[in-house]
Amino acid sequence: MADKKNLLLLFDRPNEPIFVQxxxxxxxxxxxxFLTDRYRSIxxxxxRDFAEKVEERIPVRDITIPDLRVPMSLPRDVQFSIFIPxxxxxxxxxxxxxxxxxxxxxxxxxxxxxxxxxxPYLFNYALSVTLLHRKDTRGLNIPPLVQSFxxxxxxxxxxxxxxxxxxxxxxxxxxxxxxxxxxxxSDLDPEHRLWYFREDIGVNLHHWHWHLVYPFEAGGGAIxxxxxxxxxFYYMHQQMLARYNLExxxxxxxxxxxxxxxxxxxxxxxxxxxxxxxxxxSYAPRFKDTKLSDVNRPLDHVQRDVxxxxxxxxxxxxxxxxGFVIDESGKQVPLDDVRGIDILGxxxxxxxxxxxRTTYGNLHNKGHMxxxxxHDPDHSYLEEVGIMGDTATAMRDPIFYRWHAYMxxxxxxxxxxxxxxxxxxxxxxxxxxxxxxxDTEGSQPNVLQTFWQxxxxxxxxxxxxxxxxxxxxxxxxxxxxxxxxxxxxxNDGGAQRYGTVRIFLGPKRDETHKEMxxxxxxxxxxxxxxxxxxxxPGQNTIRRRSCESSVTIPFEQTFPKLDKTGxxxxxxxxxxxxxxxxxxxxxxxxxxxxxxxxxxELFVMVSDYDQDRxxxxxxxxxxxxxxxxxxxxxxxxxxxxxxxxxDRLAGKDVxxxxxxxxxxxxVVDVEVRHEERTEQLDYEN
Numbered sequence: 001m002a003d004k005k006n007l008l009l010l011f012d013r014p015n016e017p018i019f020v021q022x023x024x025x026x027x028x029x030x031x032x033x034f035l036t037d038r039y040r041s042i043x044x045x046x047x048r049d050f051a052e053k054v055e056e057r058i059p060v061r062d063i064t065i066p067d068l069r070v071p072m073s074l075p076r077d078v079q080f081s082i083f084i085p086x087x088x089x090x091x092x093x094x095x096x097x098x099x100x101x102x103x104x105x106x107x108x109x110x111x112x113x114x115x116x117x118x119x120p121y122l123f124n125y126a127l128s129v130t131l132l133h134r135k136d137t138r139g140l141n142i143p144p145l146v147q148s149f150x151x152x153x154x155x156x157x158x159x160x161x162x163x164x165x166x167x168x169x170x171x172x173x174x175x176x177x178x179x180x181x182x183x184x185x186s187d188l189d190p191e192h193r194l195w196y197f198r199e200d201i202g203v204n205l206h207h208w209h210w211h212l213v214y215p216f217e218a219g220g221g222a223i224x225x226x227x228x229x230x231x232x233f234y235y236m237h238q239q240m241l242a243r244y245n246l247e248x249x250x251x252x253x254x255x256x257x258x259x260x261x262x263x264x265x266x267x268x269x270x271x272x273x274x275x276x277x278x279x280x281x282s283y284a285p286r287f288k289d290t291k292l293s294d295v296n297r298p299l300d301h302v303q304r305d306v307x308x309x310x311x312x313x314x315x316x317x318x319x320x321x322x323g324f325v326i327d328e329s330g331k332q333v334p335l336d337d338v339r340g341i342d343i344l345g346x347x348x349x350x351x352x353x354x355x356x357r358t359t360y361g362n363l364h365n366k367g368h369m370x371x372x373x374x375h376d377p378d379h380s381y382l383e384e385v386g387i388m389g390d391t392a393t394a395m396r397d398p399i400f401y402r403w404h405a406y407m408x409x410x411x412x413x414x415x416x417x418x419x420x421x422x423x424x425x426x427x428x429x430x431x432x433x434x435x436x437x438x439d440t441e442g443s444q445p446n447v448l449q450t451f452w453q454x455x456x457x458x459x460x461x462x463x464x465x466x467x468x469x470x471x472x473x474x475x476x477x478x479x480x481x482x483x484x485x486x487x488x489x490x491n492d493g494g495a496q497r498y499g500t501v502r503i504f505l506g507p508k509r510d511e512t513h514k515e516m517x518x519x520x521x522x523x524x525x526x527x528x529x530x531x532x533x534x535x536x537p538g539q540n541t542i543r544r545r546s547c548e549s550s551v552t553i554p555f556e557q558t559f560p561k562l563d564k565t566g567x568x569x570x571x572x573x574x575x576x577x578x579x580x581x582x583x584x585x586x587x588x589x590x591x592x593x594x595x596x597x598x599x600x601e602l603f604v605m606v607s608d609y610d611q612d613r614x615x616x617x618x619x620x621x622x623x624x625x626x627x628x629x630x631x632x633x634x635x636x637x638x639x640x641x642x643x644x645x646x647d648r649l650a651g652k653d654v655x656x657x658x659x660x661x662x663x664x665x666x667v668v669d670v671e672v673r674h675e676e677r678t679e680q681l682d683y684e685n
Contacts, residue, residue, distance in 0.1 A: 080121035081389035156275035171469025202585030216351035230345025235642035258405035312361035435488035453479035498609035553583030583625030593672030
């Protein structure tokens with residue numbers, strides 16, 4: 001039986017033929033008929049030359065290959081986009097084939113055969129989704145996309161420097177190539193102040209990975225139909241938007257404005273500076289004041305009008321106002337306070353779980369597509385899809401946040417229809433929080449600190465046809481000093497209770513420096529952590545480190561492979577370090593803040609775990625960030641609505657956060673101070 005870890009080698013050097021060296025020192029023993037026409041006639045010499053240079057030979061079984069004509073119809077040298085319906089169908093077809101393989105051996109054989117014949121981006125996407133969802137590939141950590149396709153994440157200018165370094169300098173003596181900080185714009189563009197957020201590699205990897213875990217059309221219902229999938233689409237994107245707005249406050253910018261009038265020009269331009277190493281065309285720029293146009297691109301099998309989006313939007317808003325959607329059989333499906341948000345999430349993104357795609361369309365995805373083709377809607381200039389058409393690059397573009405501000409506005413139309421939580425749903429009898437403090441080493445209490453950090457990642461696995469060896473690029477990212485919450489909770493009852501501690505951070509003042517009203521502030525509350533605690537009778541002191549957040553994954557999980565001396569396979573340390581890769585990057589847990597301090601409010605609540613719990617054990621093979629990613633093969637680990645208690649408006653007597661509080665809640669003022677210094681991550685200590 002094949003070692004399932006060999007499947008990960010298929011991500012290495014995506015344009016190099018399958019029979020050349022993969023990884024450190026391995027080669028696939030490929031049957032002659034698996035080779036492409038270019039190499040079959042010279043197979044003996046080619047295979048012999050490459051086999052002599054490796055230490056491990058991986059046998060590939062000669063099996064009958066399924067029909068791959070559908071995914072093979074996408075040329076190898078074009079950009080792949082899951083937002084293009086034809087591409088999405090090809091990916092779904094390939095995922096079906098991969099999922100249908102009866103064993104690891106058969107999956108390896110089919111994937112080896114397909115790899116050199118398919119579009120590399122399409123292949124990577126389909127294999128990634130497959131490995132995350134097959135039962136026999138659990139525990140495999142797919143490599144982050146930056147290691148296979150660094151061209152989607154880093155300034156194109158560095159690749160010339162990399163070629164020089166690799167060609168001249170032997171492995172072991174090579175220096176990291178530094179990615180320029182200001183590579184896409186200058187300070188003449190106010191939006192460029194947020195480069196560190198929009199262009200952060202970890203942030204974009206999170207968005208890419210989340211959509212692998214929660215595809216909208218891939219391999220049928222078994223892959224798409226996950227617990228509260230539609231609600232999680234709403235909440236994860238709502239939280240990214242809230243975080244983005246906090247970053248805007250950290251840069252003296254107003255909240256993002258929604259892009260709801262699709263006939264207005266897009267005032268923000270964006271020049272991505274990304275040159276594809278695979279596709280024949282680089283990502284095109286979008287100039288200021290570009291307008292959306294009807295898209296008609298026959299070669300991409302795409303024809304869609306702006307009026308389609310407007311019609312779908314009107315129908316969705318009408319359904320929210322009426323309190324129900326109409327399914328394909330004509331039946332009314334209520335948008336209630338439990339399942340309504342989940343139904344809307346699957347309808348707005350239009351997964352295969354949508355109750356009625358014919359009536360309500362595909363608003364979110366087609367919006368991405370029209371924006372992604374706005375620079376060449378009729379293919380006159382033979383340009384490829386723009387960065388809004390790729391989940392790995394879309395968050396780089398300012399219009400991403402304006403588009404999602406509009407999507408969130410639609411979701412909030414539903415949320416504001418729900419009745420405010422009654423006191424019984426917010427309080428926890430006999431439980432009160434008597435004190436909250438945040439401590440950061442070397443700082444005053446309740447002061448959070450941020451700074452810049454430079455870190456290295458190895459992108460050698462994505463540099464085709466270059467000499468082997470580590471190739472490090474050094475990038476600058478936001479970082480914060482670790483901190484610890486200390487929470488004092490009093491249990492006035494006579495028995496032990498359990499509670500769910502919920503921690504949020506929100507701005508104290510708006511962009512005009514006025515204290516925020518609750519109805520606005522609730523949309524800007526960023527979830528920092530959520531965890532379960534036992535509460536003994538009397539006083540309880542709870543301490544929780546920032547690195548334990550239920551929202552984030554650690555830096556070394558976002559960017560693995562730098563440490564090549566990790567714990568042994570199968571050891572307890574190795575099992576404890578297992579993640580599946582989905583989660584917000586830890587270095588972006590809190591906003592940048594301001595040198596003088598960004599005034600925020602830290603909200604802590606302990607809710608009744610008996611009302612929060614789900615009827616299955618917490619845990620599983622994956623230790624992802626459950627707040628944003630859920631748990632693999634399990635129900636979402638919280639019965640409450642995502643974003644509770646801020647997902648609804650408060651009662652009419654509540655104007656600010658202080659008036660919202662019950663004894664089991666506490667708010668403290670905190671400052672986020674940014675220091676304009678840059679540290680280099682020390683990988684040896």
